[in-house]
Amino acid sequence: MASLTSALLYLDDVQVAFDGFKALRGLSLMLEPGEMRAIIGPNGAGKTTMMDVITGKTRPDTGSVLFDGGRVDLTRHDEAAIAGMGIGRKFQKPTVFDSHSVADNILLALKGPRGPLSAWFGARNRIEPARIDRVLEVVRLSALRDRLAGSLSHGQKQWLEIGMLLAQDPKLLLVDEPVAGMTDAETETTATLLKDINRDHSVIVVEHDMSFVRALECRVTCLHEGAVLAEGRIDTVASNERVIEVYLGR
Amino acid sequence: MITLRLMRALAGREQVFLALLAALIVLVPVGNLVMPPDSVLHIPTGTVVLLGKYVCYAILAIALDLVWGYCGILSLGHGAFFALGGYAMGMYLMRQIGTRGVYGHPVLPDFMVFLNWKELPVTWWGFDWFGYAMLMVVLVPGVLAFVFGWLAFRSRVTGVYLSIITQALTYALLLAFFRNDMGFGGNNGLTDFKDILGFPVQAQSTRVGLFVLSVATLAATFGLARWLVGSTYGKVLVAIRDAESRTRFLGYRVEHHKLLVFTLSAMLAGIAGALYVPQVGIINPSEFAPTNSIEAVVWVAVGGRGTLVGAALGAVVVNALKTVFTTGALAPYWLFALGGLFVLVTLALPQGILGLLERRRAAKSTAVSPKAAE
Ligand SMILES: Nc1ncnc2c1ncn2[C@@H]1O[C@H](COP(=O)(O)OP(=O)(O)OP(=O)(O)O)[C@@H](O)[C@H]1O
Ligand SMILES: [Mg+2]
Numbered sequence: 001m002a003s004l005t006s007a008l009l010y011l012d013d014v015q016v017a018f019d020g021f022k023a024l025r026g027l028s029l030m031l032e033p034g035e036m037r038a039i040i041g042p043n044g045a046g047k048t049t050m051m052d053v054i055t056g057k058t059r060p061d062t063g064s065v066l067f068d069g070g071r072v073d074l075t076r077h078d079e080a081a082i083a084g085m086g087i088g089r090k091f092q093k094p095t096v097f098d099s100h101s102v103a104d105n106i107l108l109a110l111k112g113p114r115g116p117l118s119a120w121f122g123a124r125n126r127i128e129p130a131r132i133d134r135v136l137e138v139v140r141l142s143a144l145r146d147r148l149a150g151s152l153s154h155g156q157k158q159w160l161e162i163g164m165l166l167a168q169d170p171k172l173l174l175v176d177e178p179v180a181g182m183t184d185a186e187t188e189t190t191a192t193l194l195k196d197i198n199r200d201h202s203v204i205v206v207e208h209d210m211s212f213v214r215a216l217e218c219r220v221t222c223l224h225e226g227a228v229l230a231e232g233r234i235d236t237v238a239s240n241e242r243v244i245e246v247y248l249g250r
Numbered sequence: 251m252i253t254l255r256l257m258r259a260l261a262g263r264e265q266v267f268l269a270l271l272a273a274l275i276v277l278v279p280v281g282n283l284v285m286p287p288d289s290v291l292h293i294p295t296g297t298v299v300l301l302g303k304y305v306c307y308a309i310l311a312i313a314l315d316l317v318w319g320y321c322g323i324l325s326l327g328h329g330a331f332f333a334l335g336g337y338a339m340g341m342y343l344m345r346q347i348g349t350r351g352v353y354g355h356p357v358l359p360d361f362m363v364f365l366n367w368k369e370l371p372v373t374w375w376g377f378d379w380f381g382y383a384m385l386m387v388v389l390v391p392g393v394l395a396f397v398f399g400w401l402a403f404r405s406r407v408t409g410v411y412l413s414i415i416t417q418a419l420t421y422a423l424l425l426a427f428f429r430n431d432m433g434f435g436g437n438n439g440l441t442d443f444k445d446i447l448g449f450p451v452q453a454q455s456t457r458v459g460l461f462v463l464s465v466a467t468l469a470a471t472f473g474l475a476r477w478l479v480g481s482t483y484g485k486v487l488v489a490i491r492d493a494e495s496r497t498r499f500l501g502y503r504v505e506h507h508k509l510l511v512f513t514l515s516a517m518l519a520g521i522a523g524a525l526y527v528p529q530v531g532i533i534n535p536s537e538f539a540p541t542n543s544i545e546a547v548v549w550v551a552v553g554g555r556g557t558l559v560g561a562a563l564g565a566v567v568v569n570a571l572k573t574v575f576t577t578g579a580l581a582p583y584w585l586f587a588l589g590g591l592f593v594l595v596t597l598a599l600p601q602g603i604l605g606l607l608e609r610r611r612a613a614k615s616t617a618v619s620p621k622a623a624e
Contacts, residue, residue, distance in 0.1 A: 055499060057495075079499055080498055083499055083501030095493050095495075095496045096493070097488070100492075107482065107485070108482070108485060108489055108500065114500075114501050114503070115503075115506065116483055116486070119481065119482040119486045120478060120482070124482040125481055125482050168500065
């Protein structure tokens with residue numbers, strides 16, 4: 001089994017309460033470098049809250065959240081710092097910069113200095129278009145390069161946001177419900193895309209679509225009421241009685 | 251070469267704007283100084299001063315558009331930065347009066363003699379030197395905006411809450427500057443200026459000179475703002491405006507980006523105020539009135555938010571309307587007219603006058619060549 005020093009991400013006994021309501025109650029999770037993990041679980045299980053904790057949006061009340069073999073305590077950093085350490089995030093509701101072109105969305109996301117002066121007259125003004133094109137190719141949006149992001153379809157926005165994650169070149173991608181609102185064909189493409197990305201990035205995917213989760217062919221963790229209910233191969237988890245009771249057999 | 255390339259990078263409306271400013275720089279001095287008073291082409295000095303005032307407002311509007319139009323920071327306190335720049339200039343002008351004051355004191359301005367003060371307060375030191383005063387014109391608003399912004403943006407105060415505390419800021423300054431013991435002339439403010447850099451402020455040629463300087467400053471302000479919004483930094487600002495948390499999770503320190511544009515904008519507002527004061531001949535605490543800052547927001551909304559040129563246009567159009575209104579029998583209704591204009595623009599013209607003009611033009615050009623679009 002994984003150990004703290006080898007884990008890319010290590011959550012232990014994380015608790016988060018909102019006005020007395022416990023969204024996470026003793027969540028523990030470990031992710032190996034290079035791993036892809038799917039997270040499933042009923043609405044309100046705490047999947048998004050877990051991502052909020054990892055990315056610095058929400059401070060846990062107790063528990064440890066460690067990154068990079070236990071070297072970094074994520075609870076001591078804010079969103080921008082955590083993003084800078086190499087954790088990228090796609091929101092549950094696709095969020096792109098609507099009044100910018102598709103290419104500019106990628107331009108802003110590309111790895112590199114992020115200070116105001118660099119953006120005004122420094123390095124970010126000298127980014128080669130080829131770097132943008134490469135990302136757009138991966139997420140299959142090359143043809144829409146100059147379109148305003150606001151005019152994209154829901155599914156295309158999801159891809160653009162994944163492209164923005166890729167452009168950051170993070171060590172770990174957190175992808176919250178990437179196929180919500182996608183057609184079956186788009187869903188399939190997205191599974192392939194994420195598997196490609198997983199070749200050189202670690203990925204955590206939250207999703208309700210079980211056929212999509214199956215297509216990812218990775219370990220699955222089922223959350224329920226803020227803690228892990230079951231973990232393992234998809235067949236093992238899907239046949240777990242409690243999982244069927246609280247989630248799959250609704 | 252470079253200017254040619256630059257002109258080509260600018261949108262049509264921006265070229266028209268700069269051409270218009272160039273025309274003003276030539277035509278207004280000619281109209282005022284060269285044309286005889288009985289000529290139809292003559293521009294009375296009063297008009298020059300009025301236009302100069304509008305130009306200062308246009309600089310303020312561009313400064314406000316940078317933070318509001320591009321970065322989504324609705325500052326309802328930009329009048330404070332304008333007034334502070336104005337006070338810094340006013341203090342220089344006061345020190346230039348010298349022994350020509352009513353009391354003839356070589357160092358102390360009249361109001362200090364009147365208050366029985368014996369020596370110049372530290373805050374006034376150095377203001378007899380033009381360079382120092384000009385430094386203060388940008389430094390005082392800049393430092394205030396930096397400290398204020400650092401506190402507000404770091405604690406992630408946004409939206410309505412931020413707008414409210416900017417109102418509180420300008421209101422607090424209004425109350426402070428009203429006090430005689432602050433040493434800035436109390437409710438009378440600073441006035442009775444004599445000369446600026448040795449030129450008499452009332453002289454016709456000085457007034458024309460100040461006008462030309464204001465227009466040149468407007469052009470420079472536009473150039474700086476255009477450079478900024480045309481760079482990737484401008485894109486970051488718009489990204490913050492549209493999806494602040496997305497920007498943050500991409501690794502941008504949103505508070506640093508906001509702080510830079512806010513501070514810069516306050517400095518530009520200070521410069522506008524400094525140009526305004528010698529032309530109108532007075533600066534008093536009423537310049538800090540919260541309604542002034544709100545009016546500036548209306549100018550930007552009316553002209554077209556997030557376009558720079560629109561902001562400048564809005565400042566001139568609304569103030570021209572204000573001049574017409576407040577000099578006639580309609581004076582008591584100005585605030586209603588202003589409020590009505592704001593509501594009308596918000597509901598009917600979300601992109602302001604500029605948006606309307608451009609839609610017209612776009613409609614015309616597609617009507618002329620329907621095949622071209624294919
Ligand atoms: N900021 C907040 N304030 C109060 N309650 C919150 C907050 N964020 C989340 N919650 C609550 O915490 C619980 C867990 O929410 P979370 O969004 O993590 O669920 P989820 O597993 O992502 O669900 P879904 O599948 O619907 O996205 C929910 O009951 C939610 O209402
Ligand atoms: Mg969720």
